Amino acid sequence: xxxxxxxxxxxIRNQFGAQVVHDKLDLDVMRGEVMGVVGGSGTxxxxxxxxxxxxxxxxxxxIEIFGQDALNCTEAERRAIDQRMGVMFQDGAxxxxxxxxxxxxxxxxxxxxxxxxLRRELADLKIAMSGLPYIxxxxxxxxxxxxxxxxxxxxxxxxxxPEIVFxxxxxxGLDPIGASAFDELIKALSQTLGLTVFLVTHDxxxxxxxxxRIAVLAEKRVLYTGTMAEMQRIEHPWVHEYFHxxxxxxxxxxxxxxx
Amino acid sequence: MTSTDPGFESRTGHDAERAxxxxxxEGWVLEGMLTLRSLSALMPDLDRVGGGQVQLDLSGLxxxxxxxxxxxxxxxxxxxxxGGALRIEGLxxxxxxxxxxxxxxxxxxxxxxxxxRSLTDLLxxxxxxxASAGVFLAEIxxxxxxxxxxxxxxxxxxxxxxxxxxxxxxxxxxxKAVPIVALMAFLIGVVxxxxxxxxxxxxxxxxxxxxxxxxxxxxELGILLTAIIVAGRTASxxxxxxxxxxxxxxxxxxxxxxxxxxxxxxxxxxxALLITLPILxxxxxxxxxxxxxxxxxxxxGISPNMFMARLLEDTSVNHVIVxxxxxxxxxxxxxxIGCHAGxxxxxxxxxxxxQTSSAVVRSIFAVIVADAMFSxxxxxxxx
Numbered sequence: 001x002x003x004x005x006x007x008x009x010x011x012i013r014n015q016f017g018a019q020v021v022h023d024k025l026d027l028d029v030m031r032g033e034v035m036g037v038v039g040g041s042g043t044x045x046x047x048x049x050x051x052x053x054x055x056x057x058x059x060x061x062x063i064e065i066f067g068q069d070a071l072n073c074t075e076a077e078r079r080a081i082d083q084r085m086g087v088m089f090q091d092g093a094x095x096x097x098x099x100x101x102x103x104x105x106x107x108x109x110x111x112x113x114x115x116x117x118l119r120r121e122l123a124d125l126k127i128a129m130s131g132l133p134y135i136x137x138x139x140x141x142x143x144x145x146x147x148x149x150x151x152x153x154x155x156x157x158x159x160x161x162p163e164i165v166f167x168x169x170x171x172x173g174l175d176p177i178g179a180s181a182f183d184e185l186i187k188a189l190s191q192t193l194g195l196t197v198f199l200v201t202h203d204x205x206x207x208x209x210x211x212x213r214i215a216v217l218a219e220k221r222v223l224y225t226g227t228m229a230e231m232q233r234i235e236h237p238w239v240h241e242y243f244h245x246x247x248x249x250x251x252x253x254x255x256x257x258x259x
Numbered sequence: 260m261t262s263t264d265p266g267f268e269s270r271t272g273h274d275a276e277r278a279x280x281x282x283x284x285e286g287w288v289l290e291g292m293l294t295l296r297s298l299s300a301l302m303p304d305l306d307r308v309g310g311g312q313v314q315l316d317l318s319g320l321x322x323x324x325x326x327x328x329x330x331x332x333x334x335x336x337x338x339x340x341x342g343g344a345l346r347i348e349g350l351x352x353x354x355x356x357x358x359x360x361x362x363x364x365x366x367x368x369x370x371x372x373x374x375x376r377s378l379t380d381l382l383x384x385x386x387x388x389x390a391s392a393g394v395f396l397a398e399i400x401x402x403x404x405x406x407x408x409x410x411x412x413x414x415x416x417x418x419x420x421x422x423x424x425x426x427x428x429x430x431x432x433x434x435k436a437v438p439i440v441a442l443m444a445f446l447i448g449v450v451x452x453x454x455x456x457x458x459x460x461x462x463x464x465x466x467x468x469x470x471x472x473x474x475x476x477x478x479e480l481g482i483l484l485t486a487i488i489v490a491g492r493t494a495s496x497x498x499x500x501x502x503x504x505x506x507x508x509x510x511x512x513x514x515x516x517x518x519x520x521x522x523x524x525x526x527x528x529x530x531a532l533l534i535t536l537p538i539l540x541x542x543x544x545x546x547x548x549x550x551x552x553x554x555x556x557x558x559x560g561i562s563p564n565m566f567m568a569r570l571l572e573d574t575s576v577n578h579v580i581v582x583x584x585x586x587x588x589x590x591x592x593x594x595x596i597g598c599h600a601g602x603x604x605x606x607x608x609x610x611x612x613x614q615t616s617s618a619v620v621r622s623i624f625a626v627i628v629a630d631a632m633f634s635x636x637x638x639x640x641x642x
Contacts, residue, residue, distance in 0.1 A: 113299035128366040142607040161295050161324035192357045
């Protein structure tokens with residue numbers, strides 16, 4: 001891991017009407033790390049993700065991605081940044097009129113010179129790497145279970161071999177076995193592909209199993225960032241409760257057993 | 260990435276993603292970035308590599324992604340099939356791990372069973388279509404029976420009846436449809452008068468335009484066109500409302516709370532249609548005659564008084580009765596088909612859309628079929 005920030009947020013402010021969600025929010029995400037964002041309900045974790053992914057411009061502040069200003073740039077520059085990022089939405093957000101394979105092919109269609117056979121083979125590879133069986137490629141999203149839709153969403157997010165992947169609640173709604181398999185998948189992919197992963201989660205097991213660093217969203221900004229071990233020592237009441245509650249202890253024990 | 264914008268290409272640095280394959284002594288050297296973006300340009304070169312034991316030096320490889328690793332793996336496989344082997348040298352640890360992972364993940368497509376379509380398959384498909392049409396009819400009858408049974412039950416238990424819901428649906432189904440039904444009927448009256456005038460004038464029989472308008476509107480068009488408009492508006496909204504509740508498991512939640520969906524959802528809606536469709540039909544008749552009278556006055560000089568006198572004198576009240584007998588039947592058809600389609604919605608949004616449009620198509624079709632059957636029946640009865 002190098003110490004070069006791939007995403008740099010400064011003074012971000014997001015508000016809906018009079019309700020301020022983020023104010024003076026700063027955050028650095030380093031190249032190659034898995035950054036987990038936690039926070040109570042309504043602290044704007046998903047809003048932050050949408051903000052960086054370019055789906056919602058913040059009311060104030062600066063966003064730098066790949067060392068480039070992502071807010072004050074031309075549309076072409078923004079598109080170039082988007083091309084190097086992938087987003088997995090909470091329920092996959094797959095195109096319902098396309099099969100899973102066609103869904104994964106969509107991001108590759110805009111690449112010039114890629115012939116159809118190779119594109120199809122690469123889509124099959126991505127589907128397999130996301131842990132889906134081969135036959136899932138021919139199915140429509142409505143025929144898949146929630147967990148399979150998430151995997152297909154991940155396959156589409158990875159289709160263009162992006163440098164940054166955003167994952168919105170990757171393990172929400174999965175059974176514990178499926179969730180831990182997904183954790184391992186994220187970890188393995190981030191290591192082999194050198195991915196930078198920005199993941200929003202409530203799942204303490206995911207935080208333990210996958211994240212290099214954790215950012216805590218509270219009081220409208222990123223209150224703390226640090227490794228899991230550092231989080232355990234923070235005295236802030238909410239953070240303490242979060243990382244020392246009964247669920248947190250169970251997650252710590254589980255990680256200690258496996259490692 | 261489009262190549263039409265050179266400035267943006269150079270800024271992103273992706274034009275620099277290029278790989279170069281060259282011969283070096285006995286083997287080959289691959290340099291640069293072997294990625295999804297550079298791969299397609301390199302494919303022809305990779306295809307030329309061949310012939311027994313091949314040595315590939317990758318020490319100059321700066322970047323490798325899954326697409327590149329896949330290409331290397333395919334090359335390895337191809338050489339192995341041709342009886343040779345690929346020996347990769349100078350691969351960094353990260354790239355080796357990636358290559359390993361990709362090699363593990365290569366999907367193996369199952370043997371494809373060639374699809375055969377024989378005559379029996381076609382017969383089977385036909386049989387299934389016919390059977391499903393039969394099932395649909397049976398389900399519609401079941402829905403009608405359910406509605407009647409719950410209606411009778413509600414008459415015996417009036418305290419369970421949801422009057423507020425009925426009023427709300429009457430407003431939605433009836434009152435909100437008044438402008439479109441009135442306008443449609445008025446224009447139909449105008450069109451009939453105009454077309455009738457052109458034809459009847461040739462025979463000097465202009466006055467019969469009153470009979471033409473009165474009989475066609477009162478007997479057929481007023482109620483039929485109203486029913487078609489209501490089918491388009493209301494059957495779809497019934498399906499959408501009930502279907503979205505079905506989709507979000509609200510209907511199941513009702514059942515677990517001992518609330519009968521038929522009593523809460525179907526009865527108020529179908530009853531509202533039963534009440535409002537005849538009223539809308541009456542409005543359509545009045546507006547149609549009004550439109551026809553206006554046009555007759557302008558085009559043929561038949562004054563409204565004369566129109567009225569001719570109408571009352573010559574038009575049998577039977578025509579009005581024939582028209583109104585159909586209204587409740589059409590209302591039942593539209594309501595039952597709309598509610599039935601709503602209950603057919605599955606767990607996803609596509610089925611909601613599909614059922615909504617099919618509810619409209621089916622209810623309009625059924626209304627027209629029923630109207631044709633009424634026509635035959637009344638003709639045989641000489642009414």
